[in-house]
Amino acid sequence: MKSLPYFCRGEVIRGFGRGSKELGIPTANFPDSVVDNLPADISTGIYYGWACVGNGDVHKMVMSIGWNPYYKNTKKSMETHVLHTFKEDFYGEILSVVMVGYIRPERSYTTLEALIAAINSDIEEAKVKLELPEHLKLRDDNFFTSAPSSSSPLPTTTVTTIMNGH
Ligand code: ADP
Ligand code: MG
Numbered sequence: 001m002k003s004l005p006y007f008c009r010g011e012v013i014r015g016f017g018r019g020s021k022e023l024g025i026p027t028a029n030f031p032d033s034v035v036d037n038l039p040a041d042i043s044t045g046i047y048y049g050w051a052c053v054g055n056g057d058v059h060k061m062v063m064s065i066g067w068n069p070y071y072k073n074t075k076k077s078m079e080t081h082v083l084h085t086f087k088e089d090f091y092g093e094i095l096s097v098v099m100v101g102y103i104r105p106e107r108s109y110t111t112l113e114a115l116i117a118a119i120n121s122d123i124e125e126a127k128v129k130l131e132l133p134e135h136l137k138l139r140d141d142n143f144f145t146s147a148p149s150s151s152s153p154l155p156t157t158t159v160t161t162i163m164n165g166h
Contacts, residue, residue: 002039004042006098007097008097009094010031011031011093011094012090012095013030014091015027015029015079016029016070016077026089027064027079028080028082029077029079030080042065042099044065045102045105046062046103046104046122047063047102048062048101048122048125048126048129049138050098050130050138052096052097053090053094054093058139058140059084061080061081061097062080062083062122062126064079065077083126096143098141098144101129103122103125
């Protein structure tokens with residue numbers, strides 16, 4: 001995929017409430033403004049990369065890009081599971097991510113156990129791949145040190161300009 005690595009950031013909004021948190025795998029959702037900016041060659045499926053909340057530390061992440069049931073599967077959604085245990089939820093905060101690699105396309109699972117097993121294997125793959133020097137380098141990218149706080153989020157136009165700089 002030519003667009004990888006892909007940098008983006010946006011406010012964490014409430015998701016569709018599919019109970020990801022109950023499965024032990026909370027996923028922070030981006031608003032349409034971020035999803036709509038995705039390059040055309042970014043297909044649906046599971047990605048891995050780096051993420052940071054507000055001005056916090058950069059952590060490993062896995063992201064699912066899928067079809068949003070809220071819009072009758074006509075619009076994409078971007079959901080990031082950060083590989084870190086947070087003390088509190090961070091709705092309304094700015095989440096900055098860089099997607100660095102693709103793991104697999106979307107699949108449907110017949111049981112919840114099969115779904116959870118697949119996600120856990122995605123997480124293991126992400127943990128290993130992100131240790132590669134070319135990926136570790138992106139953890140230290142200026143993009144993360146310039147992350148705005150939730151009290152002063154950048155307007156969408158500015159965010160787009162920053163992203164195009166990458
Ligand atoms: P929703 O349907 O609103 O997205 P989820 O059950 O997917 O609800 O939970 C996502 C929320 O959980 C995030 O918006 C965030 O505030 C919180 N959260 C706590 N820990 C994490 C984490 N490690 N990764 C992603 N989100 C997390
Ligand atoms: Mg979610």
